[in-house]
Amino acid sequence: MSDTTAATRPLPPGVQEAELDDALAAFAEAIGADKVATDAESLQDFQDPFQVPGDATNLPSAVVSPTSVEDVQAVVRIANQFRIPLWPISRGKNNGYGGAAPQVRGSVMLSFRNMNKVLEINEELGYAIVEPGVSWFDLHDAIEAGGHDLVASIVDIGWGGVVSNTLEHGLTYMPYSIDQAAHCGFEVVLPDGDLMRTGSGAMDDNPTWPLYKRGLGPTSTEMFMQSNFGIVTKMGYWLMPKPEVYMPLWLRLWDDAQMPAVVDALRELMLAGTIDMRPQLSNTLCIASMLTARSDWYDGEGPVPDAIIETIGKELGIGRWMMRFALYGDEAIVDHNFAKLKARFLQIPGVELWGEKHAADAWETLPNPHERVQIGVPSLDLYKMAGWSGGEEGGHVDFSPVIPLTSQHAKAAQDLLSSMCAEAGLDYLGGMLPINARATTFINVIPFDTKNPAQVDKAYSVAKRMVAEAGKRGYGEYRAHLSFMDLAADQFGFNDHALRRFNETIKDTLDPNGVIAPGKSGIWGTRMRHAGFPQS
Numbered sequence: 098m099s100d101t102t103a104a105t106r107p108l109p110p111g112v113q114e115a116e117l118d119d120a121l122a123a124f125a126e127a128i129g130a131d132k133v134a135t136d137a138e139s140l141q142d143f144q145d146p147f148q149v150p151g152d153a154t155n156l157p158s159a160v161v162s163p164t165s166v167e168d169v170q171a172v173v174r175i176a177n178q179f180r181i182p183l184w185p186i187s188r189g190k191n192n193g194y195g196g197a198a199p200q201v202r203g204s205v206m207l208s209f210r211n212m213n214k215v216l217e218i219n220e221e222l223g224y225a226i227v228e229p230g231v232s233w234f235d236l237h238d239a240i241e242a243g244g245h246d247l248v249a250s251i252v253d254i255g256w257g258g259v260v261s262n263t264l265e266h267g268l269t270y271m272p273y274s275i276d277q278a279a280h281c282g283f284e285v286v287l288p289d290g291d292l293m294r295t296g297s298g299a300m301d302d303n304p305t306w307p308l309y310k311r312g313l314g315p316t317s318t319e320m321f322m323q324s325n326f327g328i329v330t331k332m333g334y335w336l337m338p339k340p341e342v343y344m345p346l347w348l349r350l351w352d353d354a355q356m357p358a359v360v361d362a363l364r365e366l367m368l369a370g371t372i373d374m375r376p377q378l379s380n381t382l383c384i385a386s387m388l389t390a391r392s393d394w395y396d397g398e399g400p401v402p403d404a405i406i407e408t409i410g411k412e413l414g415i416g417r418w419m420m421r422f423a424l425y426g427d428e429a430i431v432d433h434n435f436a437k438l439k440a441r442f443l444q445i446p447g448v449e450l451w452g453e454k455h456a457a458d459a460w461e462t463l464p465n466p467h468e469r470v471q472i473g474v475p476s477l478d479l480y481k482m483a484g485w486s487g488g489e490e491g492g493h494v495d496f497s498p499v500i501p502l503t504s505q506h507a508k509a510a511q512d513l514l515s516s517m518c519a520e521a522g523l524d525y526l527g528g529m530l531p532i533n534a535r536a537t538t539f540i541n542v543i544p545f546d547t548k549n550p551a552q553v554d555k556a557y558s559v560a561k562r563m564v565a566e567a568g569k570r571g572y573g574e575y576r577a578h579l580s581f582m583d584l585a586a587d588q589f590g591f592n593d594h595a596l597r598r599f600n601e602t603i604k605d606t607l608d609p610n611g612v613i614a615p616g617k618s619g620i621w622g623t624r625m626r627h628a629g630f631p632q633s
Contacts, residue, residue: 255475586619
């Protein structure tokens with residue numbers, strides 16, 4: 098590997114080099130030597146892409162790339178035999194939260210990039226069944242190739258995984274995105290290599306497995322989201338019938354102080370069902386980072402001055418806050434709801450609102466990638482944000498707590514996060530992605546130049562402080578970076594961390610050897626805790 102830390106081969110905790118070699122040989126014999134790799138080039142992809150070059154410590158010892166469920170089962174059984182920690186990765190594109198790097202140094206990566214089949218698309222009932230390596234591009238292309246009158250709710254950048262984004266409580270934008278409603282039915286390899294299906298899938302040949310989220314008894318599906326209790330190998334994903342009309346909408350604010358009033362109006366309209374999708378409300382620098390580079394505007398030390406932010410807002414026409422959102426449905430309903438939106442939002446002084454209706458023949462070629470995303474057309478056009486500071490060698494670390502969708506909490510979160518960025522000398526790129534009509538993530542993207550170790554250190558340090566400070570106010574993170582998963586989990590401290598104790602009990606019962614994703618979401622299990630984890 099290129100970094101100096103990797104000069105010594107990473108080994109899993111408590112595993113000798115010879116034992117690791119024996120395990121890798123067993124993996125190769127079980128599933129094929131071509132599916133096991135230890136060379137530097139193969140492992141290069143399984144690092145945090147936003148670490149200081151040459152400074153990565155969360156490094157794997159090998160990568161295993163199964164092509165079938167049986168392969169996964171064999172790998173898990175061998176991992177138990179040799180007590181080798183596995184870190185499952187779907188596409189490895191969770192950048193801003195640690196990328197494809199493992200939590201525990203020396204883990205064997207379980208990469209699903211070669212299990213990337215869309216196994217079924219059912220137009221009558223509106224669902225797909227996908228393997229864990231399926232990207233948003235793959236799903237979109239399968240829908241198009243089949244000529245289906247369906248669209249999938251997707252993320253901003255199309256290279257990510259449908260399953261992995263879902264398992265991370267990731268956010269998409271169309272109506273089924275509300276409360277992550279699109280997934281239905283998991284197939285899971287358990288930590289002992291056994292195979293289980295959740296919900297109705299627990300019954301042989303049950304046709305409602307991808308249709309009905311529950312079954313008989315406790316609903317286990319959610320247990321496998323953001324956890325390390327098993328490995329999802331198939332997932333049902335609901336697809337939306339193509340609406341007659343799609344109307345992407347934009348709302349612009351020129352006064353930062355008006356943002357809380359927009360939040361209150363947004364909540365009212367979402368509660369009423371007028372807005373039935375996930376809006377994205379972003380400040381000037383957050384939007385500017387998707388269009389330009391920081392150096393286009395300012396190359397000084399410290400955060401971009403407010404006068405320059407004002408200039409950016411005017412020259413790019415994005416104001417101090419912009420919200421992208423959409424209406425879907427029959428034209429008469431879209432027109433009716435747009436009138437309701439104007440009546441409510443335009444009560445707020447200085448708010449501007451506009452949009453244009455489009456039929457299905459225009460969706461694929463809309464010039465604005467933001468507008469394509471909201472109707473299920475993936476691209477990589479919005480990845481530019483990562484280069485705001487540092488260009489090709491730029492990066493960011495994200496902190497995104499969940500807050501009530503009210504003006505009071507939106508202002509409190511903004512005041513906290515913006516002031517902490519300013520104190521650290523870093524730009525404040527903020528936004529909100531409502532999870533439902535009552536709660537929202539408050540996105541904070543902290544950018545840095547990976548060539549500037551001091552700046553990277555500042556970014557990670559302030560992100561960790563944010564976790565603790567937001568926790569004091571009752572704001573917990575909706576997904577956590579590898580560097581502070583334990584700290585984020587520590588904020589959920591009700592009744593002497595009853596949730597952590599509950600999760601550890603499940604982990605120890607299902608995975609006594611602690612081989613599946615140790616440390617995921619702060620869940621370690623007894624064996625790893627005895628080995629000194631979590632580490633400070």
